[in-house]
Amino acid sequence: MQKLTATAVKQAKPKIKAYSLSDGGWLYLFVKPNGTKAWRFNYRFSGKQKTLAIGVYPDISLKAARDKHKEARENLANGIDPNSAKQAQKAAHQDALANSFEVIALEWLQKRGAKSEGGDKRLNRLLQKDLFPFIGKRSIAEITSPDLLKTLRRIESRGAVDTAHRAKQIAAMVFRYAVATGRAERDPSVDLKGALAQPTKTHFKAITEPNEVAPLMVAIRNYQGSPAVMAALKLSPLLFCRPGELRHLEWKEVKFKQTRIELPAEKMKIGEPHIIPLATQAIEILKELHLITGRGKYVFPSARGASRPLSDNGVRTALRTLDYTNEQISPHGFRAMARTILDEVLNFPLDWIEHQLAHAVRDPNGRAYNRTKHLSQRQQMMQTWADYLDGLASGNNNVVPFRSSVNE
Numbered sequence: 001m002q003k004l005t006a007t008a009v010k011q012a013k014p015k016i017k018a019y020s021l022s023d024g025g026w027l028y029l030f031v032k033p034n035g036t037k038a039w040r041f042n043y044r045f046s047g048k049q050k051t052l053a054i055g056v057y058p059d060i061s062l063k064a065a066r067d068k069h070k071e072a073r074e075n076l077a078n079g080i081d082p083n084s085a086k087q088a089q090k091a092a093h094q095d096a097l098a099n100s101f102e103v104i105a106l107e108w109l110q111k112r113g114a115k116s117e118g119g120d121k122r123l124n125r126l127l128q129k130d131l132f133p134f135i136g137k138r139s140i141a142e143i144t145s146p147d148l149l150k151t152l153r154r155i156e157s158r159g160a161v162d163t164a165h166r167a168k169q170i171a172a173m174v175f176r177y178a179v180a181t182g183r184a185e186r187d188p189s190v191d192l193k194g195a196l197a198q199p200t201k202t203h204f205k206a207i208t209e210p211n212e213v214a215p216l217m218v219a220i221r222n223y224q225g226s227p228a229v230m231a232a233l234k235l236s237p238l239l240f241c242r243p244g245e246l247r248h249l250e251w252k253e254v255k256f257k258q259t260r261i262e263l264p265a266e267k268m269k270i271g272e273p274h275i276i277p278l279a280t281q282a283i284e285i286l287k288e289l290h291l292i293t294g295r296g297k298y299v300f301p302s303a304r305g306a307s308r309p310l311s312d313n314g315v316r317t318a319l320r321t322l323d324y325t326n327e328q329i330s331p332h333g334f335r336a337m338a339r340t341i342l343d344e345v346l347n348f349p350l351d352w353i354e355h356q357l358a359h360a361v362r363d364p365n366g367r368a369y370n371r372t373k374h375l376s377q378r379q380q381m382m383q384t385w386a387d388y389l390d391g392l393a394s395g396n397n398n399v400v401p402f403r404s405s406v407n408e
Contacts, residue, residue: 102136206333217393279386
């Protein structure tokens with residue numbers, strides 16, 4: 001029997017009645033009066049005549065139809081009903097879609113809940129741009145370490161090394177969620193340690209010399225702006241927390257009676273809860289601001305609406321207004337300022353400072369960060385720091401360094 005050609009398949013025209021064009025081996029093209037062309041395969045299984053619908057032309061080409069026909073005949077030779085095999089493949093495909101990386105990532109996002117507007121936007125953008133297009137439709141259980149590495153190196157190849165590392169962290173959280181919910185056996189990201197280029201460490205600009213800090217404190221004290229920005233600017237050196245932690249501070253986290261701020265783990269870079277003891281100066285600033293923004297969620301609401309936190313440019317723009325450039329100091333630079341002066345000028349123990357900075361450090365015995373460690377001493381340190389900054393601003397600094405006061 002003469003085989004079909006691609007041209008013959010293409011040129012097959014509809015007739016008043018449906019008809020078939022055979023390709024041999026019971027594979028044929030079924031042409032309907034409405035012009036639809038469908039590939040079919042007739043076969044016998046367990047003594048019964050059956051038909052396998054292979055697909056519609058031109059979605060399924062002549063070559064593809066022959067490949068599927070060959071696969072069906074091999075199934076028959078192995079005692080497998082081609083229709084049952086097709087249904088099993090369809091079920092497996094649907095299962096893969098239901099347990100795809102994208103589906104599980106979106107489910108994880110929903111369980112995780114909203115954290116911060118800016119952070120959530122960046123997270124969604126990373127998933128949509130850098131992960132979903134390449135592994136989103138894949139069954140999460142079938143994604144291997146090389147698959148993930150290939151995806152991450154696409155990001156790395158455009159020079160976005162930090163983004164590649166962030167994407168690896170996010171993928172790891174999705175894989176761990178899949179393992180916890182029984183849809184994956186393991187997290188393949190654990191095999192990629194050292195596989196990506198290391199990001200260049202950013203050194204945030206900071207002022208660390210007391211004679212330079214003094215005019216900065218005077219300028220901050222005299223700054224005029226919106227109440228939220230004025231308070232955020234004044235509290236930045238006093239609290240020296242990360243700028244994002246300050247901007248997203250909520251009133252429920254400010255404990256006036258306990259004279260401290262309690263930040264939950266999900267807001268912290270180290271993933272652990274953190275306590276910021278409040279000096280009397282900080283409490284005064286917060287109480288004044290509470291009269292204005294205390295009815296809302298955020299301590300420092302956005303000028304565009306109380307449901308949003310202060311923009312990440314709020315404190316930065318205030319510093320520029322005071323004629324301090326990016327090359328002189330950034331909002332993050334207050335952390336370096338505090339660390340340097342508390343250590344080198346005020347002589348506080350480095351362990352206290354590192355705990356207050358919420359750095360993921362371990363003590364000599366290998367114990368990890370503990371939010372309550374040295375808490376009473378850190379309270380003393382924060383008050384001394386606030387008094388020191390006040391003294392610099394007033395030109396009358398009589399604060400005694402910590403170790404000097406102990407040794408005398």
